[in-house]
Amino acid sequence: MTIIQADWIVTCDEYDSIIENGCIVFDKTIVDLGSFEEISSKYPNSPIQKTDPNTVILPGLINPHVHLEFSANKTTLRYGNFMTWLNSVIEHRADLIEKADTELIDNELQSILKSGTTTIGAISSYGFDMESLQKTKLNVVHFSEIIGSNASMVDTLFADFQARLKSSSKLKSDRYTPAIAIHSPYSVHPFLIRETLNLAREQNLAVTAHFLESQEEKDWLESSSGGMLEFFKTFLNQTQSITKSHEFLNQFKGIKNLSFTHCCQANKEELEVIDELKATIIHCPVSNRFLTNATMDYKDLEHRTFAIGTDGLSSNYSLSLWEEMKNALFIHKNVDITTLAKKLLNASTKGGAKALGFENKGSLKKGYDADIISVTLPDTCTKKDIFLHMILHTSVANAIFIKGEKIV
Ligand SMILES: [Zn+2]
Structure with missing residues (x-):
């Protein structure tokens, strides 16, 4: 099981939820996600991998x-x-x-x-x-x-x-x-x-x-x-x-x-x-x-x-x-x-x-495939502007997981 923390988790779920200072827990599929406080108290014995400031975790x-x-x-x-x-x-x-x-x-x-x-x-x-x-x-x-x-x-x-x-x-x-x-x-x-x-x-x-x-x-x-x-x-x-x-x-x-x-x-x-x-x-x-x-x-x-x-x-x-x-x-x-x-x-x-036709991909939700990427923005930004700045400032992802396997 892997737990990663990032300044932002953009879920692309039906509510367009964005978690500030969040963590995602996954093996082949996504086990859990939530705020850093919530996840660190729920999984006290599991190490949490930190990411660089202004990193965004999102679905592949x-x-x-x-x-x-x-x-x-x-x-x-x-x-x-x-x-x-x-x-x-x-x-x-x-x-x-x-x-x-x-x-x-x-x-x-x-x-x-x-x-x-x-x-x-x-x-x-x-x-x-x-x-x-x-x-x-x-x-x-x-x-x-x-x-x-x-x-x-x-x-x-x-x-x-x-x-x-x-x-x-x-x-x-x-x-x-x-x-x-x-x-x-x-x-x-x-x-x-x-x-x-x-x-x-x-x-x-x-x-x-x-x-x-x-x-x-x-x-x-x-x-x-x-x-x-x-x-x-x-x-x-x-x-x-x-x-x-x-x-x-x-x-x-x-x-x-x-x-x-x-x-x-x-x-x-x-x-x-x-x-x-x-x-x-x-x-x-x-x-x-x-x-x-x-x-x-x-x-x-x-x-x-x-x-x-x-x-x-x-x-x-x-x-x-x-x-x-x-x-x-x-x-x-x-x-x-x-x-x-x-x-x-x-x-x-x-x-x-x-x-x-995938019902278990495209969003970060419990039970979905752990196809997860992270990108790092060059500086801080407001929650509302994350989508725009990801598009403007990203050419490659800095971490890539497919069904939980680390590819990059
Ligand atoms: Zn064509």
């Missing part, structure tokens, strides 16, 4: 949406317009995938871990990330992804998907959870969506999908027009969209742990269907800024429990949630910055846990 960060197989991109892909970006992905995909070998992915995972992220949701297009994800100390939800809109190819694509999901399922452990990703409404044939979702229901697997990332996607789904028409004609000899947004969403009924990434162009009705499905929105503001210059309106986020994702290095310069939160402070202008900071930190902990 949870990044539910990352594409590690695209980690080799630095300056290759083109930003500024969704179709420009998509065409550059098609052109350079093979090279980028080849460059993202196990060593490169291992290094990215190490950086993610050092930043204080303790759980990730990895979207896997090819299964080339599995070797690294099997070895990492991070908690992993591994989303085997299905993609393909051509009706003549569905059997082949489904067989390939099933083989990847089977390999991923063999790695299942208390740290590694297999799951399913449906690429997007425009890129996956309804037959494949139906079959993969049936597998998810049978095996009780979490599901995620990209949804309404760009105006081009919306135009294509609504009226088979806009910037995507040329793309589909050229690469897939297709001039009609295979589905509409509402038909796509309606297929997800009965999926227990469900998330939709981006949702930038989702209207009120579509957001309500997402709520009815009890799905979590994964907000990726940097990726949205780079590819489409339009992200979700904060008014559509503030009353929801949403998550924050970095997306992959194919549309970001960093896989650190601290960077994502810093940028989100500037992207969502006209919102009180201290209120926003608190919302972002909750999205990066509790929101991420909800997106991935």
Whole structure:
């Protein structure tokens, strides 16, 4: 059993409790937490590890949406317009995938871990990330992804998907959870969506999908027009969209742990269907800024429990949630910055846990997994400003525990 004391314990629980001069008691799970006086009198024979002044203990960060197989991109892909970006992905995909070998992915995972992220949701297009994800100390939800809109190819694509999901399922452990990703409404044939979702229901697997990332996607789904028409004609000899947004969403009924990434162009009705499905929105503001210059309106986020994702290095310069939160402070202008900071930190902990279907992560509460990090602020601050100053002044965590095991 370990007991650690810190000037602040930020719990990210449902009451947003912050304990001043507090202690947390844990083994694999959190045993107790409270004020220093309370814990030291309750556990008089246990040593208490002290931390530096201005240290904050908080739940490990949870990044539910990352594409590690695209980690080799630095300056290759083109930003500024969704179709420009998509065409550059098609052109350079093979090279980028080849460059993202196990060593490169291992290094990215190490950086993610050092930043204080303790759980990730990895979207896997090819299964080339599995070797690294099997070895990492991070908690992993591994989303085997299905993609393909051509009706003549569905059997082949489904067989390939099933083989990847089977390999991923063999790695299942208390740290590694297999799951399913449906690429997007425009890129996956309804037959494949139906079959993969049936597998998810049978095996009780979490599901995620990209949804309404760009105006081009919306135009294509609504009226088979806009910037995507040329793309589909050229690469897939297709001039009609295979589905509409509402038909796509309606297929997800009965999926227990469900998330939709981006949702930038989702209207009120579509957001309500997402709520009815009890799905979590994964907000990726940097990726949205780079590819489409339009992200979700904060008014559509503030009353929801949403998550924050970095997306992959194919549309970001960093896989650190601290960077994502810093940028989100500037992207969502006209919102009180201290209120926003608190919302972002909750999205990066509790929101991420909800997106991935974990009921025992994302908060510091008795019985929850002891996925705990600490960061040290450069000086004193008031209780109200802790969230903002953590975001502004943190790039790496100074201690990291995953299920109670000291990692850093
Ligand atoms: Zn993505």
